[in-house]
Amino acid sequence: MYNLIIFFCLLALGYFSGNYFEQQHYKSIKRRERKTLSLPAVTFGAKKPIPEAEVAALFVGSVVISADYFKMFVYGLRNLVGGRVVVYESLLDRGRREALLRMKEQAITWGASTIVNVRLESSNIGRQAGNNKGMVAIEVIAYGTGIK
Amino acid sequence: MKYTPKEITEEVNVTKVHPLVNLASLLGTTIVVSAAIYLGLGFVAGQLATRMDPETEIKIGQSLFPTGISHREHSQQLEYVEGLLGSLQQEMGATRIPLTVHLWENEQLNAAIFPGGNIVVTTGLLEAVETENELAFVLAHELGHFAARDTLKALGRSLVFVFVSTAIDSQGGASGVVSTTGQLTNLHYSRTQESAADLYALEAIIRRYQHGGYSLDFFARIKAKDTKGKLSEYFSTHPITQDRIDELKTIAAARGWSMTGVASPIPETVTSSDHLP
Numbered sequence: 001m002y003n004l005i006i007f008f009c010l011l012a013l014g015y016f017s018g019n020y021f022e023q024q025h026y027k028s029i030k031r032r033e034r035k036t037l038s039l040p041a042v043t044f045g046a047k048k049p050i051p052e053a054e055v056a057a058l059f060v061g062s063v064v065i066s067a068d069y070f071k072m073f074v075y076g077l078r079n080l081v082g083g084r085v086v087v088y089e090s091l092l093d094r095g096r097r098e099a100l101l102r103m104k105e106q107a108i109t110w111g112a113s114t115i116v117n118v119r120l121e122s123s124n125i126g127r128q129a130g131n132n133k134g135m136v137a138i139e140v141i142a143y144g145t146g147i148k
Numbered sequence: 149m150k151y152t153p154k155e156i157t158e159e160v161n162v163t164k165v166h167p168l169v170n171l172a173s174l175l176g177t178t179i180v181v182s183a184a185i186y187l188g189l190g191f192v193a194g195q196l197a198t199r200m201d202p203e204t205e206i207k208i209g210q211s212l213f214p215t216g217i218s219h220r221e222h223s224q225q226l227e228y229v230e231g232l233l234g235s236l237q238q239e240m241g242a243t244r245i246p247l248t249v250h251l252w253e254n255e256q257l258n259a260a261i262f263p264g265g266n267i268v269v270t271t272g273l274l275e276a277v278e279t280e281n282e283l284a285f286v287l288a289h290e291l292g293h294f295a296a297r298d299t300l301k302a303l304g305r306s307l308v309f310v311f312v313s314t315a316i317d318s319q320g321g322a323s324g325v326v327s328t329t330g331q332l333t334n335l336h337y338s339r340t341q342e343s344a345a346d347l348y349a350l351e352a353i354i355r356r357y358q359h360g361g362y363s364l365d366f367f368a369r370i371k372a373k374d375t376k377g378k379l380s381e382y383f384s385t386h387p388i389t390q391d392r393i394d395e396l397k398t399i400a401a402a403r404g405w406s407m408t409g410v411a412s413p414i415p416e417t418v419t420s421s422d423h424l425p
Contacts, residue, residue, distance in 0.1 A: 007324065015167065030156075037153040070167065077174035077325065080316065081181075086163045086170050093161045114151075 014069030021068075022090060029097050036104045041144060045117030053147035059115060060143045061102030064125060065095045067136040075136070095140035096120055107146040118144035175325065182326040185312065186305075186333045193304025197297050202245045205300065209264010212303075224417045226251045229269055232280065233287050239355040240288075240348070242295040261290040263299045276369075280412040281362035285349050288356075292348030298341045305334060343395065350396050350405070359409030360400055364393050 050056070067075070071087040078085050099120065107115050120142050126135035230249045237243055247265040254270040261267050267290050277283040293299060309330050316323045353363045400407050 004328075019167070034155060037155060040151040040153075042151075070171075074167070074171050074174060076323075077171075077178050080326075081174065081177050084163065086165050087167060090162045093159070096161075097156075 010069045011073060014071065014073070018068030018070055022094070025094050025098070029094065029101065032101050032105070033097065036101060036108060039104050039108055039112060039115065041100065041104055041107075041115040041118045043118050045145060050116050050145065050147060051114065053113070056145050056147045057110060057112075058143065059103045059107045059110070059112075059146045060141060061099045061104070061106065062139060062141040063095055063098040063102060064137055064139045065091055065098070067091055072136050091138060092122065092140070095122065095138055096142070099140040099142035103142045103144060107144075110146060111148050112146035113148045115144040115146045118142065178325050179329050182312070182329045183333055186308065186330045189308040189312075190301075190305045190333065190337065193308055194301040197300035197304050200297075200300060206245055206264050208300070208303070209262060209266055213262050213264060213266045223251065225271075225274055228415060228418045229274070229283075229287070232284055233267065233291065236284060236288050236291055236352045236356055240291065240295065240352050242291055244295075247291075247294065259286050259290050261293045261299055263303055265294060267294075274418065277366060277414065279362045279365070280414050281353065281357060282366040283414065284356060285353055285363040286366060288349035288352035289345045291352065292345030293341065295348060296341065296344060298345070302334075302337070305337065309334070343392070346392055346396055347399060350400060354400075354405050357409060357412065359406040360396075361407055361409035362411045364396065367393055 067088065071091065074087045075085055078087075100118070103118075104115065120140065122138055122140045125137040125139050226249060229251065233247060233249060237247060245265045247267055250266060250268045251274075252268050252270045255272040256270050257273045257276050259267065259269045259273055267287070269287070273286065274283070277286070309327075312330065313323065313327050316326055350360055350363070353360055357363075397407065
């Protein structure tokens with residue numbers, strides 16, 4: 001019985017705090033995306049000559065985002081029945097956009113005119129193979145070549 | 149090529165489903181499916197238990213019976229309980245395999261049946277009963293579980309339970325949902341079984357003593373001590389005692405069973421503690 005009460009408390013905590021932080025994060029993402037809109041970040045540049053430039057430098061933006069208890073619980077249920085993991089979609093979306101923003105913000109400070117050959121990578125943290133328990137967190141890295 | 153800055157206005161990468169709606173649909177699916185699995189496999193386990201031959205039942209009983217409990221052998225109390233149980237068994241014809249009574253040195257008021265016809269009666273229960281009719285009802289109740297093969301069925305269901313729980317053990321919180329559903333479906337079984345065993349017991353009592361008087365007094369006394377609230381009642385494995393009593397009285401009235409009569413006393417040698425080894 002007590003386990004059940006603790007479980008519901010954790011679920012409520014996960015839901016409300018997770019939702020709050022997600023909304024705050026999206027607000028911040030949208031504001032900063034508008035601010036960095038002027039800098040093009042494009043995927044071309046590999047196996048092709050990059051646009052003419054004087055200087056080029058590597059820019060890496062990386063972020064680690066954790067799921068909350070609510071998301072993890074819903075994921076656990078989803079894992080039984082299969083289908084789209086809607087609760088983790090926003091997690092990855094935030095990760096990708098935040099990583100891109102961090103990369104772009106660095107490049108803007110450096111004075112880049114364009115970032116070419118932009119790549120995104122993601123990996124999970126805290127869950128090794130064969131260990132399905134514990135923290136769920138993802139790392140997203142965005143990297144590209146800044147030119148000016 | 150010209151670069152046109154474009155703000156992300158459409159969230160194509162995030163499905164627009166409210167998290168709580170998502171949770172509700174998943175939870176509903178999981179509960180319904182796991183309840184169906186438990187009920188289905190539980191039904192199969194029950195069918196297998198009903199078809200089990202006596203030798204297998206005895207073998208299972210021997211391997212499962214707890215060996216560590218301290219029990220009295222060859223005492224007058226044990227002989228008395230064995231005699232009483234034997235007479236009830238004869239009345240009801242529940243002689244599939246021989247029953248073994250174990251008198252457990254324990255203060256709790258309890259009696260239980262294990263697979264293989266092993267009945268455990270606590271010494272606390274023997275001291276608490278006031279008439280033979282009360283004791284006979286408790287024994288007949290366990291005999292009812294024996295006749296319906298409830299212990300074997302429960303064994304089969306717990307195997308299903310362990311199997312399913314192990315299979316989804318790695319799913320974190322989700323396994324909790326499935327196992328809780330399993331426990332609740334199990335409660336459904338045990339509640340039905342308890343009521344059936346009660347009815348069986350009353351019938352045995354009527355045949356043995358020709359009346360049901362005094363046999364339910366023990367439950368009434370437990371009830372007086374039972375101060376737990378509504379919540380624990382829902383989760384308890386036994387239906388609440390007042391419900392049990394009322395149900396039995398209704399059935400007795402419908403079948404024309406007399407619920408009053410003379411109490412059969414328990415022999416002095418059993419109730420007094422002078423002779424204890």
